[in-house]
Structure formats: C-alpha cells, structure tokens
Amino acid sequence: MKFNLTINGKPQDVDVEPETPLLWVLRDEIGLTGTKYGCGIARCGACTIHVDGQAAKACQIQASAAVGKKITTIEGLSADSSHPVQQAWVEIGVPQCGYCQSGQIMSASALLAKRKNPTDAEIEAAMADNLCRCGTYQRIMQAIRLASSKIQQA
Amino acid sequence: MNEIISKKNLSRRSFIQASAAVGGGLMLGFHMPDALAATISPKAQSTTTAPGTEINAWLVIDKDNTVTIRIPHTEMGQGGLTSVAMLVAEELNVDWSKIRTEWADANRHLRNNKEYKVMSTHGSQLVRLQHPHLMGAGAGARERLKQAAATAWGVDRAQVEAKLGVLTAGNRTATYGEFAEAAAKVTLDKEPEISIDPAKWWLLGKPTQRLDIPNKVNGSAQYAMDTRVPGMVYAAVKASPVPWGTLKSYNFDAIKSLPGIIAAVPLKAVPGKRGQPDLQDAVAVVATSWYRAKTALDLLPIEWDFGDSAKTSSAQYYEEGRKLMDQKGLVSGKEDPQTAEIIATSKKVVTATYERPFEAHARMEPVNATVWVQDDRVDVWSPTQDQSAPITIVADQLGVDPKNVYVHTIFLGGGFGGNGGGGTGVTRQAAEISKQLKKPVKVVWTREEDLAQTKQRPLSVAKLTASIGDDGLPTALFTRAMWASLDGMNQIGGATSDYGIYNIPYKVPHRQHERHNFKTHIPSSTHRAPGANQMGFMAESFVDEMAIAGGWNPLDWRLKMTEGLDDFQLVFQTLKDKAGFRTDLPKGQGMGIAMVESHGTIAAACATVNVSRRGRLEIEKILVVLDAGRVINPLAATEQCEGSVCWELSHAWTGGLDLENGRFVNTNFDSYNLLRIDQNPHVETIFASSGGKKFGGLGEPAGPPAPPAVANAIFYATGKRIRSTPFRQHDLSWT
C-alpha cells in the first residue's frame, strides 16, 4: 500500500504493508539507518524518534499511523550536529559503541524540549527505557545536565 | 526495491569532519571512504584511498602533511581506533590535528602474510600486546623521514630532529610531507627502539577525545546492521530453539504467498562441527524486506527433533554441579595434599557454595551479517572483533580462495568479548543463502534469536572451604568449581572453570584448587573478562566470609594477605586512602570491597549500597582503583571502567538467563531486563599505576570486582550473604 510520510521535513513516498513498523520503513525502505533495532518490543529505546515532537518508539508505530505526523529521526535532529544535546554528547564523550546513542539522544532531546531543567529523577524516568549495554549511563546523566544548561543559556 | 543512499549523500557523509560545528573543538575526523563506499557498491578494498605516500602498511603521509593512520582493529566503543592512532602518532611525532584514520584492509593483511600482525581485538590486548608493532610503525616512519632529510642535506641522521611533523637540522627545515616520497624508499640497517617510558611521552598518557564520537551523535556511524547494497534481499532465521536440535521439516507453502517472500532456505549443521562460528540446523526465510521475512518466519510451521537436550534445565545443571562438589576434579596449579588434611582437623572451618547462571552478551547490535557471493569475489560485512576472521569462515563455507574474500570494516555495536555477532554462525548463514540465491543477502537475527542462540557465559557452581587459624587468618583453602560448557570445554579463551578462584594472590599457606567441566549443548564463549567475571564474584565474596569469620576487617585482611606483593599493596592502600571503607554504618547501609586481577590489571572496588527495610537495593557508588602499569588514554580508559562496572552489575544484579526444557525462556529485554539508567551507580575511577614494564588491559578488568563488592556491602547492610546471582532474586528485606 502506498503512503506519503513526512520525515525530517521532507515528503517521502513508501509502498509497504500498512502494519509495517515505522522502524523498518525508515531503515530498509528510506535508508535512514541512524534509527536502530534492538528489541522490537518497546523495551530498549534504540529506535526512539520524535513524532510531532514527542519521543516515540518507531518499532511500535505502524506505517499507516504515521501519515500526517511530523516524524523526526536522528538524521533530522540538526543539519550539522549542532543541537545542544549532540554538542553535550560530544563534549562529555558519551558514546562508546554508539549503537544505542541515536535513541538516547532522541529521548534526551524530547525531554529537554518539554522540561528545560529536569531533575535527576525526571531524567532517569525519561531515559529508563533506553538500554545501553556499554554502560554509558553516567555520562548520559552528565551530558543531559550540560545540554540543559546550554539550552537555558541560549 | 529499496532506495539506495544517493551518491550525493555519500560524498557528503564519507568525509565526516568532526569540526568546530560540533562545538567540542575537535578538528579531526574519522575518514571512512571504504566503509561507506562499500556500503553502496562493493569494490576491491584497497589501501590507496588516502592521498599521499605510503611509508608502511600503517601510515600514509600526504604533501600537505596530513597523516592517515590505518586501523587494523575493531572499534566497538573501547576507543581502539583512537588508541591505535595515538600509539602510531606518539612515535611518528606529528601534530594530532593532522591525523586522519581509516580502516586497514583485512584482505591485504591476508594476501601479504599477516602484514598487520594481528587484526583481532580481544582480551584487552590492543594496547597491552600490540603496542610494540604499532609504536614501531610510527618510529620506523620517523627514522626514515629523518634519513631521507639527512641524505638530502648531507648530514647524519642523528643530527636531524623530527618533531610535530617538521624535520630540522641546523638552520634547515622541511615538513614530513616534503620528504614522504623519499622516506618510503629508505632502508634502515635496523628498526628503531620504541619509547615505553611514560615520562618521555608527549601524546600518550594525555586524556584524548575519541575520534569516533562525532559520527556517533548524528546517525552517520555505520554498523554491519546498516549495510545496504544494490539488489540486496533480507533474511530472518530460526535455529532449533534447543540448540543443535535437528530440523525435521517445514512447510513453505504456508507462507509462500505472503507479500515479498522470495524463498525458504534450510541450513544444516555439519556433523562433528560445534565450534565458534559453525552452522546449526535452521530455516531462513528470505524476502524483499526484513520485516516481511521475519513476519513470515513467525508463521512458518517448523518441526524439530530436540533429542535428549530437551530434558535439561538450569535447575538440573545446578543439581549436577552441587554433586560434583564432592568429587575430585582436575587440579589447577599444583597439588597440595596437606590442604584437605589441615581442613579436616581444624577447629574452625568456613565453607560456602556459590552459583551463577548462564549470561548472554546481549550486544545492542543484534547478530547479523551481509554477504554477497559473486563469481569472482565475495564481499562480507560482519559485526566482528576480528576483521580477518570472516575471510576464513566464508572461504571455508563456500569453498573459495580466501584471497577473493573482502571484508568491509565498519563499527561494531558492542563486543564484550564474544567476537561480536560475527562469532556466531550468522556469517556462514549469509554466505550460504547468498550463494544459493545469487544475490547479496542481509541476515538479521531477532533479539529473541540473538539471546537464545549466541554463545553464552557458562552456568557455574563453586564450593570453597577454608580452615581458620588462631590469628583469624586462613591456614588452608580448598576449592572445587564446575561450569556447564559446550560439550564440556575445559577452557574458554584464557579461562578455565575456576579462573578467578585458583589464581587469587592471597598467601594462604596451603591451597588446593580443583575443577570440573560439565557437558551442555549450550554454545559457550568468552565474555568480557572471561572467568574473572563469573568466578571472581565467588572468590571475593568468600574472601569476606573468611575474613569476617576470623574477626578481620576485610580490607586489612587483603592488605595482610598480599604483604610483599607491591602492586597489590599499592592498589589496596590507595583504596584504603580514598574509599573511606567502614564496617560500622547503620543497618540498611553498607560498604563492601573486592579485588580481581585480570588481563594484567589489578582492579579493586569499593561499593556503597543502601537497602530499604523492604529489601529494595540501591547501589549508590562504586569506586574502582586500578593498576594497569600505564594508561595511554586516561579518558577512554575511564569510560571503559564505567562501562565495565555497569556490564558486570547488569548480570549480577538484573541478569540471569533461564534454561527450561533445553532452551532459554527469557529472550528479550522485558524478561532479560538488564541494568538501566535509574539503577546505575556513580562510578569513580582512580588509576594507581605501578609503572615498570606493565601494560595492563583496561577494556574489562574494572568490572569483575564490582559484583562481589556489592554483595559484600549488602552483607554489612542487611546481614544477608548473597551466594548466587542475580541479586534481584534474593529477598534483601531486614528488620
């Protein structure tokens, strides 16, 4: 079935079964491989994207349900890695293997869009679904605090 | 048909400049033309991509003084890419901002008789064991540049200074770029010595931002999982849920008319071959997209013959393990018959049995491989810790000349000691399917397949017994350990079933250590810090049991029992100075310590925990003190220590794979629910470096002491001694 989706501000035609998870549409049909598969059951957060500005798990969204929504992936978060969360991630040196990091960054940036200055408990709650097997959590906490101060100063 | 990333995209993304745009003041980038170009259209990977003159296999110098360093190792988050570049650049003596990196060519390595010496990346060996030839490559190039300038200027090589990319003799100067071509032709009588004295280093030892980080914040880092080649089809695979079961039949007709389905391909194990990357019986469903393949595979009726393995379970293995604790096993180290006699006649004896379950690597990048078999060549994209390994595996599977197999290096989404997903049968699966269908194929395992079928850390049991003398110190220590390893393997990596126990450094006058290997059908492999991770917990928890039974403070006990071992003393003394370890905290709070030596590094940890009356555990802090001799990049090393602690606590606190009816039952992150951000302790890392000739590893050793330190802290907080993992299964409540 043919759909027209809006991804990173651009219209995209895709032809898939309507129930195909957006994750696989992004990765295999459109070629935006920054969004990752980790579990397929909403328990790892590697596939986190923004749907109308809210963090959402692309493995749980059917392609047909994405029509008319504003979809943002890691590739569209900024044109040049200039989003304060991306900057903070580089400065603190968060990523190790990096595989989970698109999802981490998308969750963190959605949180900071809602709450400029979140408490540690709010950060932990917002990031608890994002699994990182390399164990970068400590630096994720630091980087979110740094990004928060960047956003407040801006 | 899938869209392919456009050429325009390619050129934009293949020269990623981690420039001022990302704000970190980073001026250098990770250049990966081959990885990305290859993702678009495979071609012979060559080492002529970098502009300039190749001085040796590791480095190319361009006229504008850019130095390209070729990375023969895997970057899986451990900072290996940056470490290699630093080791070469230290000796070459070149401005760090002039460095670019690219992956070394595994096919060239093979053709030129292991030109890069070693392309595998494991055992925390990159710095520890590969530094001589990596630093040697930089030193050899530097001396050749000096010789080329000396000849041109009519002076002695000794009179030429090479510093930060500039050659100087008297009032003459030139850049490395100017003499690169001449240097490539220089033959030296003998290769120069490398400098391992940290006092003389100008780059090594300085905290250095990892070069791969900028690619990992914008989705541009490419993993094997992200491979896309023209005409590629996708496969989802199911092997026998009880490993090594036999495929009896399947009914392709039931799914054949589903959208996009191309084929079902049966895969067969080779009798007698149950090693690391061997095939199991499996069925692959191939389709035009992976989601279609996976959906159809879920619906495919398959019949298996599980054989006797279906009768096994974790509970049964523990029972067998406990029985083995009363039977003589293989002796590790030397036999000391007095050990048992002393214990038998001692007034005071401590004894305890410890148990730990199977654990999975659970790399975030699931197991996958892409292979394209063509008439004259085979291209492979594999998530591997050894770039040269897929060449041999694929050549063997297909019966082709290894020289015609090309591996395209990409980033690895987690290694953790199991050789990445490429260490499983997936690469053979992809090779076989591509050969049969004559198309490039990407095989991806679901997370469920990944957890059920990757190679696990063995389930293990150990019984430790000690006699305590009048001074409260042990007079004899007797241990027996068992693990359930594939077909009873005696050794996995460097570890045996009692590694982490038999090699404890404590000076107990009489020791005897025995081990058993129990046969299982579950594939076994190395895991981050093999042996030290699993059995280190048992040994170091028992050390506290011995110390406390003898009335000793556990930290003073460890200091006493390592008297005369200077590097252990340094680590324990530093821990004592920094950790504020105490045993008199109010109930519900506790501190615990532990120490495990692995990969040439001594690592001690102090854990601070809080346990609520109802038994809710919070691990507040882990302080780690390490002696790795020397540390070449303290920043990456610290990150590795933080990660290793989280890794071990994941298993010890929240992990545990459960085997029932011969198969694993908790195979996704809902039921194998590993450590999350709200559980992660604050980790503080201190390097107490003894120097000398020691080059210890740092990718793994900080992890093993964390779980026993936590268990020892829980004892002080609650009075409860934890003798099995995961901790989450224990009732920690107290009154």
Ligand code: FES
């Ligand atoms: S893949 Fe979507 S949450 Fe794991």
Ligand code: FES
């Ligand atoms: S950085 Fe490797 S899984 Fe998070």
